[in-house]
Amino acid sequence: MxxxxxxxxxxxxxxxxxxxxxxxxxxxxxxxxxxxGLPVGVxxxxxxxxxxxxxxxxxxxxxxxxxxxxxxxxxxxxxxVGITLGRLQAAFLTLGLNSAAxxxxxxxxxxxxxxxxxxxxxRAIGMNTRQAIWSVILPQALxxxxxxxxxxxxxxxxxxxxxxxxxxPDLMGQAKILASRYFAPIQIYLIVAVFYIVLVGIAxxxxxxxxxxxxxxxxxxxxx
Amino acid sequence: MTSPILRIEDVxxxxxxxxxxxxxxxTVQPREVVVLIGPSGSGKSTLLRCINLLNPPTKGRIWLEExxxxxxxxxxxxxRQRIGMVFxxxxxxxxxxALGNVMIGLVKVRKMRKNEARDLAMFELERVGLADxxxxxxxxxxxxxxxxxxxARALGMDPHIMLFDEPTSALDPELTGEVxxxxxxxxxxxxxxxxxxxxxxxxxxxxxxxxxxxNGVVVEEGTPQQLFEQPVHERTRAFLRNIMQ
Amino acid sequence: MVQDLxxxxxxxxxGLWVTIxxxxxxxxxxxxxxxxxxIARVYGHPAVQMAVSxxxxxxxxxxxxxxxxxxxxxxxxxxxxxxxxxxxxxxxFASGAYQTEIFRGAIQAVxxxxxxxxRAIGMSRLQAIQSIVLPQALxxxxxxxxxxxxxxxxxxxxxxxxxxxxxxxxxxxxxxxxFEPFLAFxxxxxxxxxxxxxxxxxxxxxxxxxxxxx
Numbered sequence: 001m002x003x004x005x006x007x008x009x010x011x012x013x014x015x016x017x018x019x020x021x022x023x024x025x026x027x028x029x030x031x032x033x034x035x036x037g038l039p040v041g042v043x044x045x046x047x048x049x050x051x052x053x054x055x056x057x058x059x060x061x062x063x064x065x066x067x068x069x070x071x072x073x074x075x076x077x078x079x080x081v082g083i084t085l086g087r088l089q090a091a092f093l094t095l096g097l098n099s100a101a102x103x104x105x106x107x108x109x110x111x112x113x114x115x116x117x118x119x120x121x122x123r124a125i126g127m128n129t130r131q132a133i134w135s136v137i138l139p140q141a142l143x144x145x146x147x148x149x150x151x152x153x154x155x156x157x158x159x160x161x162x163x164x165x166x167x168x169p170d171l172m173g174q175a176k177i178l179a180s181r182y183f184a185p186i187q188i189y190l191i192v193a194v195f196y197i198v199l200v201g202i203a204x205x206x207x208x209x210x211x212x213x214x215x216x217x218x219x220x221x222x223x224x
Numbered sequence: 225m226t227s228p229i230l231r232i233e234d235v236x237x238x239x240x241x242x243x244x245x246x247x248x249x250x251t252v253q254p255r256e257v258v259v260l261i262g263p264s265g266s267g268k269s270t271l272l273r274c275i276n277l278l279n280p281p282t283k284g285r286i287w288l289e290e291x292x293x294x295x296x297x298x299x300x301x302x303x304r305q306r307i308g309m310v311f312x313x314x315x316x317x318x319x320x321x322a323l324g325n326v327m328i329g330l331v332k333v334r335k336m337r338k339n340e341a342r343d344l345a346m347f348e349l350e351r352v353g354l355a356d357x358x359x360x361x362x363x364x365x366x367x368x369x370x371x372x373x374x375x376a377r378a379l380g381m382d383p384h385i386m387l388f389d390e391p392t393s394a395l396d397p398e399l400t401g402e403v404x405x406x407x408x409x410x411x412x413x414x415x416x417x418x419x420x421x422x423x424x425x426x427x428x429x430x431x432x433x434x435x436x437x438x439n440g441v442v443v444e445e446g447t448p449q450q451l452f453e454q455p456v457h458e459r460t461r462a463f464l465r466n467i468m469q
Numbered sequence: 470m471v472q473d474l475x476x477x478x479x480x481x482x483x484g485l486w487v488t489i490x491x492x493x494x495x496x497x498x499x500x501x502x503x504x505x506x507x508i509a510r511v512y513g514h515p516a517v518q519m520a521v522s523x524x525x526x527x528x529x530x531x532x533x534x535x536x537x538x539x540x541x542x543x544x545x546x547x548x549x550x551x552x553x554x555x556x557x558x559x560x561x562f563a564s565g566a567y568q569t570e571i572f573r574g575a576i577q578a579v580x581x582x583x584x585x586x587x588r589a590i591g592m593s594r595l596q597a598i599q600s601i602v603l604p605q606a607l608x609x610x611x612x613x614x615x616x617x618x619x620x621x622x623x624x625x626x627x628x629x630x631x632x633x634x635x636x637x638x639x640x641x642x643x644x645x646x647x648f649e650p651f652l653a654f655x656x657x658x659x660x661x662x663x664x665x666x667x668x669x670x671x672x673x674x675x676x677x678x679x680x681x682x683x
Contacts, residue, residue: 064661064665064666065662065665066624066627066661068626068629069626069640069654072640072641072657073658076644076651077654077655079650118315118318120278120311121309121315121316121374123301123304124276124278124304124307124308124378125305125308125328125377125378126301126329126333127329128301131333136328140317140318161535162532172532172534172535185538185542186543186546189535189538189539193535196530196531196532197527197530200530216318216361216363217361217364218363218364219319219363
């Protein structure tokens with residue numbers, strides 16, 4: 001037991017450093033995913049057919065393949081065609097584009113579940129289609145998509161762990177170094193598991209709080 | 225005689241091969257209340273949606289206050305601002321309070337400043353007797369209250385004419401009274417209204433004119449007294465017999 | 470160029486079978502675990518229910534790759550198992566937690582009247598679960614289970630990290646030889662895309678076939 005506590009004391013600083021990298025990647029990916037995912041989701045519903053097709057193909061490509069392989073294509077493959085990215089840049093880009101595909105998909109189904117009468121009523125008071133989408137349909141769809149978005153945020157937090165496979169020093173990356181330094185892989189990875197449980201727990205609490213804050217009677221998109 | 229506020233001339237509307245309106249003509253004078261009756265599927269609601277160009281007619285012409293709104297190049301959004309519409313299913317914006325529902329058109333379409341819009345919206349809610357429900361969300365209101373908010377939302381745009389598409393059909397019977405009372409008050413204030421309704425009592429009391437539609441045409445029209453007591457056409461008589469039972 | 474593509478493709482495609490096997494083993498292990506846990510979670514002793522909930526919550530809060538690493542090192546310390554089996558079992562153990570939630574939800578979605586009616590005609594509790602509740606629950610679970618199946622299929626590439634020669638590992642090996650990583654990983658990506666699209670089609674067909682009118 002004493003051994004374990006000693007180990008814990010020795011590895012915690014490095015693991016905390018890795019945690020910061022993990023959080024950074026998760027945050028950047030989610031924000032990038034939102035910036036890209038929002039127009040993609042809207043375009044998939046309201047865009048012209050050819051735009052819908054292209055966006056649909058993008059979503060299928062990113063949802064239909066493993067994140068890890070996407071990461072390898074971007075980090076190891078793209079230099080082949082002249083685009084060289086740093087490890088962190090590759091992680092941000094891949095996870096961001098991946099998250100965008102999922103966020104777009106949640107937004108798309110939320111947009112489609114807003115009843116048609118809302119658009120009709122908005123047009124009837126003289127709004128044009130763009131105004132109606134922006135100030136009537138989208139605000140409702142975003143609230144409906146919130147539970148699914150929370151799930152995506154937690155999933156993204158966990159999936160950042162694959163970036164250590166392109167040698168990004170995230171929580172898992174630090175763990176791998178420590179595991180070979182102290183010859184104690186099982187203990188180290190168990191400690192890392194606890195780190196993730198705490199992170200996911202905190203994220204879950206914050207997201208639940210946000211959902212409660214933004215709740216509107218009659219508008220709940222409980223996907224769970 | 226003043227010029228008509230709305231003139232509909234030989235309006236047709238078809239969806240693919242399905243003809244819903246087969247040549248409807250109707251003229252409405254300012255301050256007039258016209259009630260459209262007729263069996264379901266006769267084209268009443270479609271006619272309303274043609275008038276405010278939500279579903280523009282496939283043939284025929286419509287003038288609103290001497291402007292032909294079916295002419296090419298007309299800004300349809302501007303036209304709709306002058307025509308208020310109330311729907312059977314209310315269609316209140318779910319994410320906004322009663323006040324927000326009335327305000328949003330004022331802010332986004334009429335480009336009013338927020339506090340100005342808030343004052344006007346409160347005034348409109350008072351007009352329909354719901355100032356005390358201003359901060360309730362649609363899900364927290366009864367059906368009758370929702371419909372009154374919807375009326376206030378339409379009124380906020382300062383419409384020159386109001387279209388009501390079966391405004392009480394989705395309501396429990398005990399809630400129709402409050403909505404009809406608001407509509408009656410509007411009529412007495414001089415609002416021009418076209419109302420699709422099955423409320424014969426309302427038609428008798430409030431309407432200046434009743435038009436009976438069937439199969440995409442206006443079969444006959446006249447004062448409530450003429451139409452209800454001495455209908456000329458057999459089809460009108462049959463419909464009235466059915467509905468009075 | 471065409472020659473490179475052919476070499477790359479034929480090399481990587483040999484990992485396809487490994488990917489499918491890992492997925493199949495993991496899904497089967499997860500299915501057995503998930504069903505047992507779900508039944509225990511719904512019908513078990515309160516203490517058992519608590520234990521199952523804890524397993525499910527904890528496992529689902531940890532990234533699959535971490536679970537694979539822990540179990541890989543635990544298994545390889547105590548028993549002599551190949552990376553393939555260690556990786557596949559670990560993936561199955563993780564999927565078990567997700568499948569527990571899927572089947573729990575499905576069992577709870579079966580109307581309580583079904584159980585009461587089964588007991589009323591003299592079935593024991595176990596008989597009722599086995600021949601009335603579960604057959605309905607399994608059909609209800611099919612859409613979510615299909616979703617989980619494609620997730621496991623995609624997660625199966627994580628066993629790459631413990632050295633299993635699945636699609637991604639093969640792609641890495643061939644790219645080290647041809648010095649064409651874009652081609653290699655691109656082929657791996659498209660191979661996976663074909664695999665998931667095919668799986669989705671099969672699952673959709675299954676769903677249509679076993680849809681329950683209720």
